[in-house]
Amino acid sequence: MxxxxxxxxxxxxxxxxxxxxxxxxxxxxxxxxxxxxxxxxxxxxxxxxxxxxxxxxxxxxxxxxxxxxxxxxxxxxxxxxxxxxxxxxxxxxxxxxxxxxxxxxxxxxxxxxxxxxxxxxxxxxxxxxxxxxxxxxxxxxxxxxxxxxxxxxxxxxxxxxxxxxxxxxxxxxxxxxxxxxxxxxxxxxxxxxxxxxxxxxxxxxxxxGAWSGPAVEHTSPPNIGPTAGPASIWVADTDSQLNLQLAFRIPGRHHSDTPALRMLRRVLSGGGTTRLMQRLREGLGLTYNAEAHLSLFDECGSFAVDLSVTPENLLPAIEELLRIFEELTQEQVGDGELARVLTNYLFELEFSRDHADLLSARYGWGLTTGFLRSLEDERQESSSLRPEQLLRAAKTHFTAANLHLVVVGPYNKEDRKQVEQRLTAYCS
CATH class of the missing domain: 3.30.830.10 (Metalloenzyme, LuxS/M16 peptidase-like)
Known part of the structure; x- marks a missing residue:
């Protein structure tokens, strides 16, 4: 069928x-x-x-x-x-x-x-x-x-x-x-x-069947100018924690690196053995949860990490997070780690066959946006990925020029200065 x-x-x-x-x-x-x-x-x-x-x-x-x-x-x-x-x-x-x-x-x-x-x-x-x-x-x-x-x-x-x-x-x-x-x-x-x-x-x-109306003429989106990263926004707010989002600007969903970026997200996030949870939570105790997200539009996108930390954990959390991304641009993901992440993803694809809401959303959204992908398409594409492809995608897109940071909460000026210095030194 x-x-x-x-x-x-x-x-x-x-x-x-x-x-x-x-x-x-x-x-x-x-x-x-x-x-x-x-x-x-x-x-x-x-x-x-x-x-x-x-x-x-x-x-x-x-x-x-x-x-x-x-x-x-x-x-x-x-x-x-x-x-x-x-x-x-x-x-x-x-x-x-x-x-x-x-x-x-x-x-x-x-x-x-x-x-x-x-x-x-x-x-x-x-x-x-x-x-x-x-x-x-x-x-x-x-x-x-x-x-x-x-x-x-x-x-x-x-x-x-x-x-x-x-x-x-x-x-x-x-x-x-x-x-x-x-x-x-x-x-x-x-x-x-x-x-x-x-x-x-x-x-x-x-x-x-009786509904009528013309096709929609979508105009091409205007070109989005380049951003000169690293760049950051800081908003002081009263809270017990700081909410952080670190993101890299990446190409849109049709780019040839999209499959590798999808897999890199899973290397970082999606389970207790992934890098963000092992390094930031289990290893250093800096946060309760850290989650990586991929947002892909027609011609552009972002690769982002969200987490919340207490003010005293801001500097070590940013330091470790940037170190994780630097490692991805310098060292291949090991065969064993990639195999583990891939196996988990293939199981997830198989499990989705039991969920009508997931399938309805997947195919409906895909057809609407011109990016209709079957489960079999995803399986074959993901299974063919190799460590060198992930390294190449990380080197290409996880650059200082694409790096952006948002901090919301009770930060102090000295911590902000040190974080901005670390952003400037990223991948240097």
Whole structure:
């Protein structure tokens, strides 16, 4: 049985079906090719605002309670998320009610009321406050790092928008944005679980076949200028710990080094035997947890490490973290370590076959972003990696020019001076 099947309706909407007959549920997801990087600066956050508004009701279900209670009645709990490049809606359903779930989703997408904007605005403003301290300063390491990595780009703006932009988004702007991006050719529906492909196609055609709209003309993103690292941002804030994010700017997901960078992330993070946990936690006791992340966009990305430390552990933690990256640029990952990490990853890929939500998200997001990767693609690509490829990728991308640091919390000036000196000396 293939991992998935792909059908395209006459109106351009794409349907992915993952047949998992042993399950007792179906995961329904919808990915649209629109996110914060498609926004004008004065309307930053409108993708996320619009996502919220679709839960406010449709012509068929005129309130959020009407809509959500109908999903609950068929085993569902509709939710959504917005990122830089996509907007994603999803719900688990009972297999006997997949057609009902598709009809509900179709009502949300095709016939939203976009009413009660001011109430939703209050909710979003409350959400935005979570990234600010009492003085109105941004204290989210992710947002601060984005401003370092992508200066002048929409990627540097919060996905949720700013307090100023959220306050100026109105009904006209929402309706215009909706009409531009919420079209069938810009939409991917994925169904994973106890579902038959033919039944899924018939139900999707009934729910979405009459929907019409043009293909979205995405303009090429503006070139993001180079950054002159090492660079850092420091925000003083009252807390018992410092929140740190150290990141290297890297190429986008289509770059030939992406597989090696993915594996390097797993060398650093993902289990108790990985380097970050062994060195920073088990060996030195500097932090409770350290996690590496890979964020990959179409043409750019970042390789980041997040951790929290007490003020007295700031200097030794930064020193050890930089030493770990320097070692990756100077020494090959051993065959035994790479084999252990690879085996764990291959098991993880195999385990994902038991999770309809993971498969629905993987294939739906991949098709929406033009980076559709099957589990078998990942298995073969990862299994072919060699230590010299990881070393070459580390040498190329873990450079001082690509190095950035964010520190939020109760730091002192002397520690900041010493950390900045160590950043300057990185890989020298």
């Amino acid at each position: 293939p991992e998935f099947t792909l059908d395209t309706l006459a109106n351009g909407l794409r349907l992915l079906t993952v047949e998992m007959p042993h399950l007792h549920s179906v995961e329904l997801s919808c990915s649209l090719g629109v996110g914060s990087r498609h926004e004008e600066p004065q309307l930053a956050g409108i993708s996320h605002f619009l996502e919220h508004m679709l839960f406010r009701g449709s012509q068929d279900y005129p309130s959020s309670q009407d809509l959500e209670s109908r999903f609950e009645a068929i085993g569902g709990n509709i939710n959504a998320a917005t990122d830089a490049e996509t907007t994603y809606y999803h719900s688990r359903l009972h297999p006997d009610h997949v057609g009902d779930g598709l009809q509900l989703l179709a009502s949300m997408l095709q016939r939203p009321l976009l009413s009660d904007i001011d109430t939703e605005r209050k909710i979003i403003l409350e959400e935005a406050q979570e990234d600010l301290n009492q003085e109105g300063q941004v204290i989210s390491p992710d947002l601060l790092m984005n401003s370092l990595l992508w200066p002048g780009s929409p990627l540097s703006q919060p996905t949720i928008g700013t307090l100023e932009s959220i306050n100026v988004i109105d009904a006209t702007a929402l309706r215009t944005y909706y009409q531009r991006y919420y079209t069938p050719p810009n939409t991917v529906i994925a169904l994973a679980g106890r579902i038959d492909r033919n039944a899924a196609l018939a139900a999707a055609t009934e729910a979405f």
